[in-house]
Amino acid sequence: MTEIKERVATPEPPPELPALGLVGWLRWTWRQLTSMKTALVLLFLLALGAVPGSLIPQTGVDPIGVADFLEANPKLGPFYDKLGLFDVYKSAWFSAIYLLLFISLIGCVVPRLGVYLKAVRARPPQPPRNLHKLAAYETYDADSADGVLEAATRELKRRRYRVEQYDGAVAAERGYLREAGNLLFHFSLILALLGVAWGSLFGYRGTVLVVEGNGFSNSVAQYDDFTSGQAFTGDDDLPPFSLTVQNFAVKFQESGPQRGAAREFNAALTYQESPDGPEKSYDLRVNHPLKLDGSSVYLLGHGYAPKVTVKDGDGKVAFSGPAPFLPQDGNFSSFGVIKAPDARPLALGFEGFFLPTAVIDERGPRSVFPDDLDPALAMTAYYGRPQKETGKPESVYQLDKTKLTQFENGDDKLRFQLQPGDSFTLPDKAGSITFDGYSAWVKIQISHTPGTDVALGGIMLAILGLMGSLFVHPRRTWVRVRTQDGRTVVEIAGLDRGADRGVAGELRTLAKTLTSTTQEKP
């Protein structure tokens, strides 16, 4: 233990700090930063700093949660926002902690590399004068000094010691790998962090919702939402593939306690790696991403897209096709809207639920099973004056009701339900809507994170180093032969670095081996 303490107790800076000047002050700061105590404090800060991000909703993980929080806490919310508490892992203060730790780590282990390289070539040191004062000690009287040290050397080498001859003694040491493991651990940690940093700088991730039968080609504009690292430049960095979702199948548990839980998803894709490449096919499943030129395509979720045809007051088709509805619960009661802004004389809009297994009772319309056993649409309708195209992007999942009026049915709002194939005619000859059928949609994520191999390799090496650092126990052993009052005395002594690991036991066997090989009679 003493050795470690010595190493840690790097020379303290002189107390008269103000007189140090800029260079001295910088050196002092550097020493503080790269001291083990600081690393310890930074480690604790990192742990502490990571906590709020798990308790407060985060923009990257749960944007809706953040919006709700801001609404519910009008005073606290903006304050949290200023502190970066809604995006902890990208906030300045969190970055500061891990950057300091990173610097501290480098500053701590790089200088030690030199020290270690010297230590790894070092020879086991001279035996101390008083061997009997060591933690473990054995001694016996030998017939003669002949051959004892040779036998000891042989035996110690067999036990994987590094052995050095001294006058009348041998010195042995083993466990050099502990320090090597420790350095490997810390350097690999740096490697892993570099891998992670690379990925977050150059990577990208986007999601897109594709209805069965439709396609997607890889460009930023086609994504529903897209995030990328600072070093990502745009479409040039995206591999030029395209894909089509031919078919989507899902199986649900039909009975038992987990009735309704999805058991198997499968999206049958066809894809081309480049616009003029051959068409291939792939079954996209959860846990089975499609790898394309460094990017990976994942299946994240699914839902229903009812197909409807909307005719306007003039009898013309104002909308036709599938509209993705978003599941609101485990049974896929799905909410969505259908927009027909080009309907004339009145623009039309619809809002409501698609229910794969519909039940409509006093609790309102809802689905009781996620599979399409008895599908229905439960809708309401809006009308408004035709608007000019503004070109402003609009959510496809929400109606902008500021310029729309809900149709009425007597004193009540207009509500209607449709089975597949049904039509409904709106009041005042405003138009009609037909529920033609439905298909599935899938939510696909496409992402590319470079550097994962580096990060993974780094962590694996780190674990390897860690095992060396934790499970290799350095031990020193000395054997000395001397003559005392005409007797030949063999002394064996040893020392474990750190906690005792049973050095005494090893010395006992060593002494036994020596007596049995070098003594003539027991």
Add this chain to the structure above:
Amino acid sequence: MSPETYAQVSNLLIPTATVIYAIAMVSHAMEWALGRTAVAVKSEVQDQVLVASDGTPAAGGTTDGVESPAVENAGRTARMDAASRIGLLLTWLGFVLHLGGVVTRGLAAERVPWGNMYEFSITASLAVAIVYLVFVQRYKLQWLGLGVTLVVAAVLGLASLALYTPAGPLVPALHSYWLVIHVAAAAISGGAFTVGGLVSVLYLVKARAERKVLAGGAMSASLRRLPSAEAMDGTAYKVLAFAFPLWTFGVLVAGPIWAEYAWGRYWGWDPKEVWSLVTWVVYAAYLHARATAGWRGRRAAIIAIVGWFVFIFNFVGVNLLVSGLHSYAGV
């Protein structure tokens, strides 16, 4: 056998194991109670014990958990030894039933038995029992019997009463080899964190008593039966040194690989991931504190206990309080 039969067998084995562990606990409790009276009678042994337990072993050889014979035998009676041995034997019996319960649960669900909190509880407590039984001879952990049986019986009882979910298959995102590796590593290291935490708690108690003795006070009889504080400190370190690389592998290798397959990103600051990292950092700090700052003993023990709480919170608190991708089916 059909899945239903397996499920019934499991539902029979787990409560039985709970009861056996509870009886083992009673046996260990008796061992402690007997220790109290035994030492009170044998006052002449007392001096011997006080010398040996002041933390400065003459031979310097007690850090391995190997007590000097004087302490080992001090104040022990045949009845206490019997109680201790019966406790360990019952723990083995409970463990065998427990193992059977976990295996049949897996067979019933036709997958690994950790798809929800009930299953993770019975598996994690099995891991505690495994770690204890593996190390009990090697590090002479018999004195930990009361703590271990208490924790395992309590977790199992709680799981049966409050968390029980009938067996059923997993949702698709949970199918993967890496899930098996990830959770197995997490459970075993969790078991070791628990054992290390228990040892550290007892360390604090014992170290305090030893300080009192140095100040001229007396040590209560049952505490005297514990190994020296220094030996306990060493034991906690060894168990946690075993757990740390495994945890590193479980949460920083296997977990991210699984997340990459399942969700398309290897790390997403999901609450569960955050708390796994916090656990990792706390134990890294523990190793650092011991290795370099020379914080053995009290301060190291406190860090070990904090790490244990963080681990428990990650499992219980995060599942119940915070929602995230890791929320299990049917919690």
